[in-house]
Amino acid sequence: MTENKPNKKKDIRALTKEQLRDFFVEQGDKAFRGNQVYEWLWGKGAHSFEGMTNLSKATRTLLETHFVINHIRVDQMQRSADGTIKNAVRLHDGLVVESVLIPTATRTTACVSSQVGCSLNCKFCATARLKRMRNLNPDEIYDQVVAIDNESRLYHNHPLSNIVFMGMGEPLMNYNNVTKAIAMITSPEGLGMSPKRITVSTSGVPKMIKKMADDAVRFQLAVSLHSAIDEVRTKIMPFNENFPLADLKESLQYWYAKTQSRITYEYVVWKGINDKKKDIDALVKFCMYVPCKVNLIEYNPIDDGEFQQASSESVTNYINALEKRNIVVNVRRSRGKDIDAACGQLANKT
Structure with a gap:
């Protein structure tokens, strides 16, 4: 017995x-x-x-x-010369994720993780080189935000202003837990933040983008695009073979029809990869399908030299072509590079 x-x-x-x-x-x-x-x-x-x-x-x-109470613990906090803070967050089972506080003169933004590792395989991202070990629970996502809100109050004298799901993991591959966390972050019983100050960034999972639209979510949507040519996008983001641009376009049109909410495209320009006129023309065409804005993001190297930041002339060519068609475009300079806290650099080196 x-x-x-x-x-x-x-x-x-x-x-x-x-x-x-x-x-x-x-x-x-x-x-x-x-x-x-x-x-x-x-x-x-x-x-x-x-x-x-x-x-x-x-x-x-x-x-x-x-x-x-499976509370997180901030194992290590690193502060960048530009004021950015990176937290190495220890979970109850010993696994570690990273989250980032990004300050500007007028606001502070939390960049939070949704998975330990990542479900996708983008070639230019350090996180993608880690296998996906598990999804984060809603409370683990919420705790990251609370920790950064406390740091914002301590070091910048005001509460957290914005949240972006651009940390480790693909948020739409952990959809239920991410939306539960957002529900608590926006609840008066939680942090009471406006959903309009929250952006979920996806590499592009069409079925889940449609589900978000059907669920009438009130947060913002960003898409990590990086190329509007299938052949190029598949080389740098191999999962594109399963979720091609035609399917992504259809899902984004569905999203806008349901929500009337403009989409943000995150776009890095790399030397010799997507810096030609055909790449620019393809992006401009893709931007015509649905109201959007484009963030051109400075590339943050991950040590192997395969991807290199494009010339300033190439970036200017993108800006000129987009503005000519009245598409809003912003250039985003990287923050926290000296502590590996910039976009694509979260890899648990600690």
């Missing part, structure tokens, strides 16, 4: 407020106790049951018996 192993404690933040209320009723307590615990977990960011000071000792012991 084998001895039964004790049940593993549940992660309490996987429970809804209603489930917490039900738990207390089942224990012979009042339902409102669930409301109190929920506020401690999300509104006050409690790391332990012991810290829930308006609960009785018996109630805290009850929670300790049944649940755990």
Whole structure:
């Protein structure tokens, strides 16, 4: 006869407020106790049951018996010469992801991760060289934002202004957990941020872009495009073979028809890869399909020399061609390069 192993404690933040209320009723307590615990977990960011000071000792012991709080820990914080902060975030199972605070004169932006590693295989991205180990839970995504909000208040004297899902991982391959995290970030019971200040950046998963539109999400959409020519895009982003540009275009048109929300294309120009006139013409044509703006992003090398930043003349050619067709274009200079915190550099070197 084998001895039964004790049940593993549940992660309490996987429970809804209603489930917490039900738990207390089942224990012979009042339902409102669930409301109190929920506020401690999300509104006050409690790391332990012991810290829930308006609960009785018996109630805290009850929670300790049944649940755990799988809170993240910032293992290492690096500060760049330009004010950017990179956090190495330790998860409850020992895995590590990275998140970044990007300050400007008027705002602070959190760049958060959605997966440990990445599901996709973009050749120019250091994160893509890590195998995808697992998806992040909603509370782990939320905790990254809370940590950066605290750092924003401490080092820049104001709360976090914006959030971009441009850290490690493909957010649309962890759609349910990402949207649950955003729901709590935007909830008055969480951080109360406006969804318009949140951008989810995808490499382009057409089926999931359509699902977002059907779900009537209120956050912004960005697409990591980098080429509007299938042959070129497949070389640098091999998954494009399964999600070709025709399918991506259709999904973006569907998104706009449903949401009336303009799309942002993230676009790096590389020497000898996508810096020719045909590349520019293809992007301009792609931009005609749906209202959009283009962010031309400075490339951040990942040590192997295969990809090199294009000349300033090539970038200027892109700007001129886009502006000629009245397409909004911005040039984004990289932040935090000296601590490997810039776009495409998150690779857990720590």
